[in-house]
Amino acid sequence: MLQHFSFKPLYENKQLPGWSISFFYKQTRYAAEYEPDGTIKWISEAPVDEEAVKKMIHELMLFHVYD
Template sequence: MLQHFSFKPLYENKQLPGWSVSFFYKQQRYAAEYEPDGTIKWLGETPADEETVKKMIHELMLFHVYD
């Protein structure tokens, strides 16, 4: 489970899509950029079980941004 998940727009003009996301997973902090097409670009280290983490990020972004 992701903890302390937060996101913010990459651009001041909120009409331009793209978000910076950060969270803790298994007691380690991760940061990434979430692009409008769902692509996730990791900033720094990539989680060992990347696909599982990506699914959780997609679910959270759908709930918070696209709903």
């Protein structure tokens, strides 16, 4: 489970898509950029179980941004 999930727009002009995201997973902090097409570019090292984490991120972004 992701904890302390936060996101903010990459650009001041909020019309331009893209978000900076950060969260804790298994007591480790991760940071990434979430692109409008769903691509995740890791700023920190990617988690070991990256695919499971990506799925959780997509679900949270759908709920918070696109809903």
